[in-house]
Amino acid sequence: MTPGFPILSAILLCPVAGLAAILLVPRRFETVIKLIALAAASGTVVLSLILLRYFNAADPGFQLIERLEWVRSYGIQYANAVDGLNVSMILLTSIVIFCGILVSWTVTYRVKDFFANMLFLVSGVFGVFMTTNLFFFFLFYEVAVIPMYLLIVIWGSTNKQYAAMKLTLYLLLGSALMFAGFLYIYSMPGARTFDLIALKQNVVFPPDVQNILFLALFLGFGVLAACFPFHVWSPDGHVAAPTAASMLHAGVLMKLGAFGILRVGLYLLPDGARTWAPVIAWLSLCNIVYGAMVATQQKDLKYIIGFSSVSHMGIVLLGIATLTPAGLNGAVFQMFSHGIMTALFFACVGWIYDGCHTRMLDELGGLAKQAPRISVLFILAGLCGLGLPGMGSFVAELLVTIAAVSRYPLIGILSITALLVTAYYVLSAIQKAFYGPANAHHAGFKDVGAFQMVPRVILVGVLFYFGIFPQVFIGWIWASTQALLGG
């Protein structure tokens, strides 16, 4: 069953067309600009829901393939396809950008530039998730990274110049390794194409080449996935970024790294992945434990979330490193639910910061009485973060932990202890910020209104939905993760 039109390109076209439209609108029509951005984001949501309808979960391979010859002599095609891995990521991206645009309704400074950048960034994200050609993969990857610099430098806070430069240089350092790796793949005997499917079929990667290439690609993608010790850009970047940019970045962009490891690394170089899996497992344990430990010491709400992201991305990486169906399913599920959860986190913190002009725990307090709605939302995100049953993260973390314990018993058990640390910092942050005596510092703080509730409630709803019906999500990805493991 096909939709009769190139649905993936249509999804990609939404933000691109929105961007073009925004560029043409004079900058004083701010509401028009916001409405265009919202229309583009709504388009992606609608189309990705339609995509789910046409997506056949039983088929492990690529479906709905769209292909257009681009540069014939270099084997570059504009080619898109979906499988279980990216269908969920496309949905995640559309939900987060939709909510992100709504949350950004409060932006007043250089409105045109802001929404143009947001749409440009999200075009890159969609592109990476749907393309099957390494040239376009790289192109979209960097398109997703560069607007972040401007978003942070212009609309950011807290040490923004430093954070923006650090983030950009780190991520591009990672992509430099990808660039060299992709060109090396292209120059392999029998390759002369950047098409993933053709590469998989036609090229034999000898084991030692796989080992080196996988390492290069893992390091490249690992930077964006915030793999220890390349995670240092991420807390600074997330703290400095404006709310919607943090939502997109922690919610979606970091997933590009993990997605790249699966889509390119594991797909093309399974032997390399097997060689390096134990190393990745140990590094991811560092992520989980170290991220959680550092989060306990933070005073700034955004830094706590930033380091919790490092910790949660560790769970994704650990799931990948197990190379078992349960682990991989858990990893992809975690990518999705962490994306939604962390977007919700940042959406809440953004509101609190705008109202209270501080994010420091000792300057907050008693918010639950003053602003019950935003408090409930934040607490729900927190409960998801510590893996409460009934929320998406619970199932994901459970799957990864089971897989990890059976594959790497020591690492698995150590990672469980880190979950306790997570519970500690989440609960103590909630307690300090939302309970206790009210702080006079932010006496004028107002709760979120009905309009600004919408994006946040959508995110909560998605978290609950997939927490209660995890089999829906697992059903989408099951066949593809199996195929990825060669099963």
Place this chain on the structure above:
Amino acid sequence: MTNLFLFGPETILLGLIVAQLGVLLGPRGAAERWSGALTALGAVAAGAAAWATLNAPAAGAFGGTYRIDALSQGYKMLFAAALLVTAIVSRRGARPRLPDGGQVPDGGQAPLPADRAGETHLFLATGTLGMMMMPCAADLLTLYISLELSSYSLYLLASLRRDRRDAEAGVKYLLFGAATSGFMLWGMSLLAGLAGTTSLVGIADASGALAGQPVFLLALVLVSFAFLFKLSAFPLHFWAPDAYQIASTPAVLFIATASKAAAVAVLSRFFIWTGPIQPALVSILGAVAFLSMTLGNAAALVQRSVKRLLAYSSVAQAGYILVGLLSGSLEGYSSAFFYAVAYAVMNAGALLVVLAVSPSARTDDPELRHFDGLAERSPFLALILLLSLLSLAGIPPLAGFTGKWVLFSAAMDKGHWFLVLWGVLNSVVSLYYYLTLVKHVYLEKAADPSPLVLSPSLKALGLAVFVLLVGLGVFPSPLIEFARSAVTTALIR
């Protein structure tokens, strides 16, 4: 007759030179009024003539000392375009005006001194003629003459100012250039002596027998170093920062676009003629590329003057181009052509903005701080600068990225993985200083927040840069396929 038709672009430029001389001899003020328009007209005509002969079969001319094919005509179109852009931005009216309609006072630092307009346009024309002959040269003598014709024009262009410091830098440029051309002559005499002919085809035929000889290698190195001087590759880059700083911005634009592309053209042609590049020469060029990338970027990190920054970035870019060229393959030469076009566009974009900013900065050599708040003063210029810089850093979806992708994939094909890796890592380093400039544009508050009102011609050029940067980045196929077919014909003797 065919010969003369094929020789059209050069003939038109010769005519232009004569016309410019005539205007110079005319009454006072005639040069200022007419020479710019003449140059623009000549550039368009020469470009059209090159385009008309684009699909003509490859042909030799003038007793085999000259060769015309799709590759040479393609480069000629690029030179003509660069000449046209230079002519447009040299016009006084091209510069931004104050909101009340008046010209911004330029503090005595006009982009072009009014009473030198005639000479400037004359040397632009002679320089372009030299460049157009470079990719066609099939004989050591033609090669030497074309190279010198363009070089001397550039020396004069760069120092057409009356300032004493400028004169010093101009002399430096001249002396460096003269020294390298001396070495090149030495190398050429060795080549001619070894091969027994001055014809490049003859040298190529003899190269098989000469391959192992150190003297032959020395000769090749000496000749290619003269090309590297034009490309401003390490260790022959010393002239670039000074020349960029002293020369008027339109002249810099011409040097950075046309002259750079000419260097790429002549290097490709020389390597195509002399056959597979000697392994030893590959190692030497590899080392030059490595050092150019490293030192160019390192030096650019600490620059305050935007023109010097661009000069050092051009040293690094020379390294990237060499990485592609030393693959010595069809892919290498064709991607070098693609990159030369992309490079001309992105440099033109950056220098257009420099030109637009300099009047209100009251200097022709604006520093980083003069770009503060440009995003508020002119969002359009800020966007052009942003895209040009990102393209120089090789960020998709812009022309510079696609160019680097094809350039480096050619090198990777020949197993130069280390240079490729080093090149992309260097691109990350370069991003630091490009982003520093971007930060000044988008973040810092302007000392003088008055908006910049652009002249229609500058606006049109900016728009063209925008379209080309994005167009070549996203839809590179036509140009890539043209370059491939052009190089394929050029590879056939």
